[in-house]
Amino acid sequence: DQQVKQNSPSLSVQEGRISILNCDYTNSMFDYFLWYKKYPAEGPTFLISISSIKDKNEDGRFTVFLNKSAKHLSLHIVPSQPGDSAVYFCAATPLYNFNKFYFGSGTKLNVKP
Amino acid sequence: DGGITQSPKYLFRKEGQNVTLSCEQNLNHDAMYWYRQDPGQGLRLIYYSQIVNDFQKGDIAEGYSVSREKKESFPLTVTSAQKNPTAFYLCASSEIQGSNQPQHFGDGTRLSIL
Numbered sequence: 001d002q003q004v005k006q007n008s009p010s011l012s013v014q015e016g017r018i019s020i021l022n023c024d025y026t027n028s029m030f031d032y033f034l035w036y037k038k039y040p041a042e043g044p045t046f047l048i049s050i051s052s053i054k055d056k057n058e059d060g061r062f063t064v065f066l067n068k069s070a071k072h073l074s075l076h077i078v079p080s081q082p083g084d085s086a087v088y089f090c091a092a093t094p095l096y097n098f099n100k101f102y103f104g105s106g107t108k109l110n111v112k113p
Numbered sequence: 114d115g116g117i118t119q120s121p122k123y124l125f126r127k128e129g130q131n132v133t134l135s136c137e138q139n140l141n142h143d144a145m146y147w148y149r150q151d152p153g154q155g156l157r158l159i160y161y162s163q164i165v166n167d168f169q170k171g172d173i174a175e176g177y178s179v180s181r182e183k184k185e186s187f188p189l190t191v192t193s194a195q196k197n198p199t200a201f202y203l204c205a206s207s208e209i210q211g212s213n214q215p216q217h218f219g220d221g222t223r224l225s226i227l
Contacts, residue, residue, distance in 0.1 A: 004155065034215055043117070043203050043218030044156075089155065099144055099163055099207075100171075101216060103155035 003027045004092050006104035013111050019077040021107050023090035026071065030092040030102075035064060035075045038087045038106070047088075048075070080111045116140065119204050119219035125227045126191065126198060134189045134222045136204035143209045145187035146216065149173060150201040159202075162187055163209070191224060199226050 005024045013019045021035075031052045036044035050057040050064045050073070057064050063076045077084055087106045094100065117138045126132045138145065144163050148156040158171030162181040176195025181187055187206075191198045201223050205216040 002155070006155075009153070036218075041122075041220070043119075043205075043220045046215040046217065049215060091156075099146075099161055100158065101146075101156075103148075103157075105153060105155040 002105070003030075004090060004102045004104040006088075006090060006107050008107050009105070010108040010110070013080045013109065015082055015111055015113050016079045019075075019080045019084065019109055019111065021075040021077075021088050021090075021109065023073045023075075023104050024071060025073075025092050025102075027092070027094060027102070028071070029094040029096060031095040032093045032098070033064070033066060033073050034091045034101075035062075036089045036091060036103075037084075038089060044089055077109075080109075082111050082113050085109055085111045117204060117206055117217055117219035119202075119222050121222060122220070124222055124224045126224060127227050129193045131190055131192050132224070134191070134202055134204075134224070136187045136189065136219060137185055138187075138204075138206045138217075138219075139185060140206055140217060141184070142206035142217070143184070144207045145181065146205040146207075147171075147177070147179065147187070147189045148203045148205065150203060150221075156203060159189065198224055200224060 034049040035047040038044040066073045089106045090104045120135045146161040147159040160179040162168035178190045204219045207216045208214040
């Protein structure tokens with residue numbers, strides 16, 4: 001029973017355009033949401049996060065949007081660069097246990113030059 | 114510089130053998146975690162520890178064991194009871210719970226069956 005879902009296994013975008021990666025969750029107790037980026041044969045690296053009290057958080061080219069009523073979050077990358085090509089995981093933690101992170105299955109982003 | 118070190122990078126296990134994956138961190142983090150990643154799936158939590166000499170089972174703890182004798186170290190043993198151990202194993206750490214802190218990951222160990 002996967003509580004965090006990334007329904008698009010892959011996404012291909014032209015350099016300079018916007019990349020939008022989506023994530024849905026089922027647990028209404030999730031309170032903190034994160035995006036990680038992973039290159040092959042490496043561990044994920046933290047990219048950006050958002051608390052449930054906000055609906056948007058921005059860091060440079062990366063913006064995360066949270067829609068609590070729809071239980072949906074998205075990561076926008078503008079403009080996309082070839083170095084952004086990686087697998088992106090969304091993750092969430094619940095109010096009752098900040099030590100339990102639930103991960104989606106990842107979306108592989110390919111930014112074409 | 115600070116980080117998480119996992120070793121070895123690749124590991125092969127014979128049938129019926131126990132193997133131990135190493136995870137060391139110098140970030141002074143209280144919490145440490147072990148995840149398993151299979152192709153096309155997200156990271157699944159095996160065990161986690163919030164403090165030395167204490168740890169909790171995650172969602173897929175069967176066939177695995179851990180210890181936390183030192184703050185810096187959280188080794189994972191894949192026992193012979195784990196019938197499908199071939200996977201990519203990731204260790205992570207974070208600051209104490211309740212602080213909305215992200216996890217920091219090592220580069221993983223890929224375990225295969227001979």
